[in-house]
Amino acid sequence: MDIVEELLKGNRLALSRAITAIENEYDEAMDIMKKLYPHTGHAFVLGITGPPGAGKSTLTDKLARAYRAQGKTVGIIAIDPTSPFTGGAILGDRIRMNGLTMDEGVFIRSMGTRGSLGGLSHKTADAVKAMDAFGKDIIFVETVGVGQSEVDIVKAADTTMVVLIPGMGDDIQAIKAGILEIGDVFTINKADHDGADKLVREMNMMLDLDGLMTDWRPPIQKVIASQNEGITETIENIEKHFKYISENGILTKRRTERSKNEMLDVLHSNIGSYITNKLVETGKMDEYVEQIKARETDPYTVVSNVMKDMLK
Amino acid sequence: MAKVRVLVAKPGLDGHDRGAKVVARALRDAGFEVIYTGLRQTPEQIAEAALQEDVNVVAMSILSGAHPHLFPKVVNLIREKGMDDVLIIGGGVIPETDIPALKEAGIAEVFTPGTPTGDIVDFIKANVK
Numbered sequence: 001m002d003i004v005e006e007l008l009k010g011n012r013l014a015l016s017r018a019i020t021a022i023e024n025e026y027d028e029a030m031d032i033m034k035k036l037y038p039h040t041g042h043a044f045v046l047g048i049t050g051p052p053g054a055g056k057s058t059l060t061d062k063l064a065r066a067y068r069a070q071g072k073t074v075g076i077i078a079i080d081p082t083s084p085f086t087g088g089a090i091l092g093d094r095i096r097m098n099g100l101t102m103d104e105g106v107f108i109r110s111m112g113t114r115g116s117l118g119g120l121s122h123k124t125a126d127a128v129k130a131m132d133a134f135g136k137d138i139i140f141v142e143t144v145g146v147g148q149s150e151v152d153i154v155k156a157a158d159t160t161m162v163v164l165i166p167g168m169g170d171d172i173q174a175i176k177a178g179i180l181e182i183g184d185v186f187t188i189n190k191a192d193h194d195g196a197d198k199l200v201r202e203m204n205m206m207l208d209l210d211g212l213m214t215d216w217r218p219p220i221q222k223v224i225a226s227q228n229e230g231i232t233e234t235i236e237n238i239e240k241h242f243k244y245i246s247e248n249g250i251l252t253k254r255r256t257e258r259s260k261n262e263m264l265d266v267l268h269s270n271i272g273s274y275i276t277n278k279l280v281e282t283g284k285m286d287e288y289v290e291q292i293k294a295r296e297t298d299p300y301t302v303v304s305n306v307m308k309d310m311l312k
Numbered sequence: 313m314a315k316v317r318v319l320v321a322k323p324g325l326d327g328h329d330r331g332a333k334v335v336a337r338a339l340r341d342a343g344f345e346v347i348y349t350g351l352r353q354t355p356e357q358i359a360e361a362a363l364q365e366d367v368n369v370v371a372m373s374i375l376s377g378a379h380p381h382l383f384p385k386v387v388n389l390i391r392e393k394g395m396d397d398v399l400i401i402g403g404g405v406i407p408e409t410d411i412p413a414l415k416e417a418g419i420a421e422v423f424t425p426g427t428p429t430g431d432i433v434d435f436i437k438a439n440v441k
């Protein structure tokens with residue numbers, strides 16, 4: 001099967017195989033991405049992040065249905081943590097989205113974080129591109145947590161939604177720096193639980209205090225995802241944000257930044273592995289390591305010399 | 313850096329998935345990526361999820377007695393989608409006498425209650441493509 005040709009024709013197995021090549025870093029992945037790249041840049045990418053159990057997958061399911069009702073096609077990338085001890089993972093997001101499986105306009109792919117976070121954000125961005133080239137109108141990227149890793153992943157997103165729930169107590173204080181920075185729209189899910197209004201007040205206070213605030217005031221919407229309540233309003237918020245970033249040049253700026261990061265990512269990883277491979281092949285690697293260990297030289301000097309040698 | 317990806321699915325209408333969850337955890341602990349889809353999946357849903365997730369293995373469990381019909385149906389749907397290499401295994405309450413027909417239909421191995429989860433892991437490791 002010619003993966004690229006078939007993918008562009010709308011073959012779902014080809015899309016699936018392309019994402020596998022990306023995830024597993026198969027040699028053919030770079031060639032696939034080269035050929036898909038001209039066909040990308042059309043999809044709207046929505047990042048959804050928040051603590052485990054906040055209802056991100058349930059919400060994704062409901063939002064996807066709403067977009068489908070508008071006639072848009074949907075791609076979903078759902079990322080769950082890989083166990084650092086066993087390397088295994090249980091990817092359970094599909095449980096909340098079973099009703100979408102038989103809809104030909106929806107494609108859902110689960111991914112494990114698999115170790116290196118830098119690698120993950122790169123792979124996620126490429127998987128998004130594969131779905132984009134396939135022709136998806138909207139691509140959801142669901143990730144757990146609100147740490148640095150998620151910040152990197154949401155760089156692939158045009159709009160980022162942060163999902164919080166009542167009763168997180170002090171957690172919200174601990175994560176607030178991160179969420180203020182990345183949230184374009186906020187969803188307070190499980191509004192059927194006590195404390196939703198209090199959380200909305202706290203969030204508003206945090207946004208008031210946020211010195212970096214721009215013209216965009218992130219809206220805060222109460223939602224009961226499991227009962228499909230607040231979904232229409234959430235979509236309105238997402239669309240308002242998209243309109244805002246489109247009209248203010250922010251979208252263009254974000255996409256320029258993204259193109260630059262994509263190039264730098266590829267540059268760093270290719271040059272890094274080129275040099276590493278050369279050092280290993282020539283046996284220099286072990287030699288240098290021994291010299292550094294014996295304090296005869298240092299990593300900085302070694303790298304300067306290696307670069308002078310190899311990148312002439 | 314390929315990882316073995318396993319879809320753990322419960323076709324049919326029977327009501328609980330404790331066994332499937334135990335298997336899912338054992339497979340995770342063996343280093344596999346387990347895609348868990350929950351209860352009451354139709355064969356069509358299982359096959360489509362297997363395609364979207366590009367899994368190497370589909371592991372199904374049935375307690376209700378519907379295996380003679382549902383297991384072969386899933387095998388056929390998956391093969392129809394062009395996924396020839398997917399290893400498909402089954403488990404649950406399955407009489408010994410039904411096993412030859414299931415294997416004939418393309419179920420690579422059948423695990424009956426009481427099988428140590430380690431045997432399932434070993435079987436997958438030995439047979440996955």
Ligand SMILES: Nc1nc2c(ncn2[C@@H]2O[C@H](COP(=O)(O)OP(=O)(O)O)[C@@H](O)[C@H]2O)c(=O)[nH]1
Pocket residue numbers: 050051052053054055056057058059093096189190191192193223224225226227
């Ligand atoms: N009470 C209540 N439960 C919800 C709501 N939304 C989702 N849930 C439940 O919360 C649990 C976790 O949901 P899930 O979507 O898997 O969360 P995720 O880990 O953030 O993706 C599930 O049992 C959902 O049914 C809600 O609005 N209210």
Ligand SMILES: [Mg+2]
Pocket residue numbers: 056057058092093142
């Ligand atoms: Mg989830």
